[in-house]
Amino acid sequence: MAEPFVSVRDIHFTWPGASAPTLAIEQFEIAPAERVFLRGPSGSGKSTLLGLIAGVITPQYGDIKVGGKALSGLSAAKRDQLRAERLGLIFQLFNLVPYLSVIANVALPLRFSPARRGRIDGPVDHEAQRLLAGLGLEDPELLTRRVTDLSVGQQQRVAAARALIGQPDLVIADEPTSALDSDVRDRFIDLLSKETERSRAALLFVSHDTALASHFERSVDLASLNRAPVTAPGGP
Amino acid sequence: MGATIVDLALRSLWNRRGPALLTVIAVALSVALFLGVEKVRHGAKEGFSSTISGTDLIVGARSGQINLLLYSVFRLGDATAEVSWPTYEWLRAREDVAWTVPLSLGDSHRGYRVLGTTPEYFVRYKYSGGQALAVASGQEFDDLFDAVIGADVARELGYELGTPLILSHGLGRAGLQLHDNRPFRVAGVLAPTGTPVDRTIHVSLEAITAIHVGWESGARNPMADAITEDTIRGFDLTPRTITAVLVGLEQRATVLRSKRAVDTYRGEALMAILPGVALTQLWTVTGVAERALVAVSVFVVAVGLVSILTSILSSLAARRREMAILRAVGARPGHIFMLLVAEAALLGGLGAAAGTVLVNAALAGLAPALAARYGISLIGAGPGLLDAGTVGLVTLAAAAMGAFPAWLAFKRSLADGLSVKL
Numbered sequence: 073m074a075e076p077f078v079s080v081r082d083i084h085f086t087w088p089g090a091s092a093p094t095l096a097i098e099q100f101e102i103a104p105a106e107r108v109f110l111r112g113p114s115g116s117g118k119s120t121l122l123g124l125i126a127g128v129i130t131p132q133y134g135d136i137k138v139g140g141k142a143l144s145g146l147s148a149a150k151r152d153q154l155r156a157e158r159l160g161l162i163f164q165l166f167n168l169v170p171y172l173s174v175i176a177n178v179a180l181p182l183r184f185s186p187a188r189r190g191r192i193d194g195p196v197d198h199e200a201q202r203l204l205a206g207l208g209l210e211d212p213e214l215l216t217r218r219v220t221d222l223s224v225g226q227q228q229r230v231a232a233a234r235a236l237i238g239q240p241d242l243v244i245a246d247e248p249t250s251a252l253d254s255d256v257r258d259r260f261i262d263l264l265s266k267e268t269e270r271s272r273a274a275l276l277f278v279s280h281d282t283a284l285a286s287h288f289e290r291s292v293d294l295a296s297l298n299r300a301p302v303t304a305p306g307g308p
Numbered sequence: 309m310g311a312t313i314v315d316l317a318l319r320s321l322w323n324r325r326g327p328a329l330l331t332v333i334a335v336a337l338s339v340a341l342f343l344g345v346e347k348v349r350h351g352a353k354e355g356f357s358s359t360i361s362g363t364d365l366i367v368g369a370r371s372g373q374i375n376l377l378l379y380s381v382f383r384l385g386d387a388t389a390e391v392s393w394p395t396y397e398w399l400r401a402r403e404d405v406a407w408t409v410p411l412s413l414g415d416s417h418r419g420y421r422v423l424g425t426t427p428e429y430f431v432r433y434k435y436s437g438g439q440a441l442a443v444a445s446g447q448e449f450d451d452l453f454d455a456v457i458g459a460d461v462a463r464e465l466g467y468e469l470g471t472p473l474i475l476s477h478g479l480g481r482a483g484l485q486l487h488d489n490r491p492f493r494v495a496g497v498l499a500p501t502g503t504p505v506d507r508t509i510h511v512s513l514e515a516i517t518a519i520h521v522g523w524e525s526g527a528r529n530p531m532a533d534a535i536t537e538d539t540i541r542g543f544d545l546t547p548r549t550i551t552a553v554l555v556g557l558e559q560r561a562t563v564l565r566s567k568r569a570v571d572t573y574r575g576e577a578l579m580a581i582l583p584g585v586a587l588t589q590l591w592t593v594t595g596v597a598e599r600a601l602v603a604v605s606v607f608v609v610a611v612g613l614v615s616i617l618t619s620i621l622s623s624l625a626a627r628r629r630e631m632a633i634l635r636a637v638g639a640r641p642g643h644i645f646m647l648l649v650a651e652a653a654l655l656g657g658l659g660a661a662a663g664t665v666l667v668n669a670a671l672a673g674l675a676p677a678l679a680a681r682y683g684i685s686l687i688g689a690g691p692g693l694l695d696a697g698t699v700g701l702v703t704l705a706a707a708a709m710g711a712f713p714a715w716l717a718f719k720r721s722l723a724d725g726l727s728v729k730l
Binding site for chain 1: 640
């Protein structure tokens, strides 16, 4: 196996004010272009792990490497830059900035990362439309709507296009389908898998729903990874 | 990156354009009030200090500088003493003096002061930076009993050309002895000037002498009525005394030397004042009210700015999710900070710009009325440095105020990370 894109080693994270650690993980890796399913009930520290990988929070102990770089050695600004350049994130709900158009929402990461903008040949709008079409949003009428007028399923696909624009190395999806109906959910996962594959990005898909694990190459149970007592309530 | 933050701020404001518009209006109105007060104040001051121009010295009996200015120019108060005719002739004959206009005050008509003077007054009296008096209808006085009335007198008393008028001996409205044996008629009406000229009735210097024939004792001699107008016309009507003199010099550069010559004149206790200096001194007396007005308008601007703070603070809670999204796509906490500062600055800048447009449009519309009724000239009150400076300062102040909600959002975005749940 090539050098993993994400490597988590011997980390320990306690939320400020909490008495017990939320996360204690010996080892967790994501290979380049690998599609990983991370399963765990709510409150098990999933969002905390994602925050750590995204470099928004830092562990008290241990090393996290993203793209070969140790996050602990980077300043907050460098971690923000790394996230802007190499990661794409999808949340459970309310992914979109309400005052931006569909296209502007998709193109949003490019505003904060010239490097990511540089990976796109040609006009940004074309690339955004290509990604949206790949995710089943080809109707030009949809693109003119206010993002708040889109259905939840459509909003999640716009969020997926945003996570994918500019060829990130890793797409992190945090319960992106929990608000979707089952048929919409399966189609969403298929499209997301297909598009991450096409752009050769890794995918870390987090959900409490074990039934989804079959869509992915590898499934990891957070409960088995985490050495911290699960009885402790999760972070916010 | 600066451009993209401003672009985001603009789109965010546009998304909340209803409340944002209200905030902009609040700022616009407060800035318009401030600029309006400043401009009208400046115009009033300019108008006031150019109540009389082109006159180098005003000469009268020795009293106080303000007193002489008040009665000779503003027709307020009384002269403590008169200037004798020989003294006037001495002044007129001086080599440094180019022209003189004698003024004789002391009578009135229905509350308006009567000024006895020479026809040269209409040529020499200048106001508002060298503007000459203009006759709106009729002509300057020609006959002994002709009167030329100011615009306010004509409007308020409803007088027209040919209207007869009877002067009162002394000043005031009631209980005065009338010069009813010597009626005048309106020969001319002056165009509005916004100066005390509008409230003055002008007659010839000789007419003042003529109506006081038979008043030598200070009251009306019963014999006076026996003297007919024709007889009076035959008299030498050169006055024995006058009240004040407007003086134009050959060379303005010698004004202080000429002033000293008058002040030290041995024949009579005289004084000469420089109208501009005296006007400025008088204005400082009224300056307290003026400064109070400015202070109030500055506070109104502060209230307008606080409305920006209120609007951003109240939107902050609803925008935590938006901040988390921006963080997720790579925005630094500093970007979040700058976004909110930019929103505040945009609200302030747009409001101030709108207020500037508003006040300039309003003043452009009101300028003719202000000039005619109150003598407030708004020349030079158009858009200028004051407006640009105000827009700049209000924008900066709004940005500085925006730093508070921006700092809250900054801290919150650090604490929330990506994990805001709504």
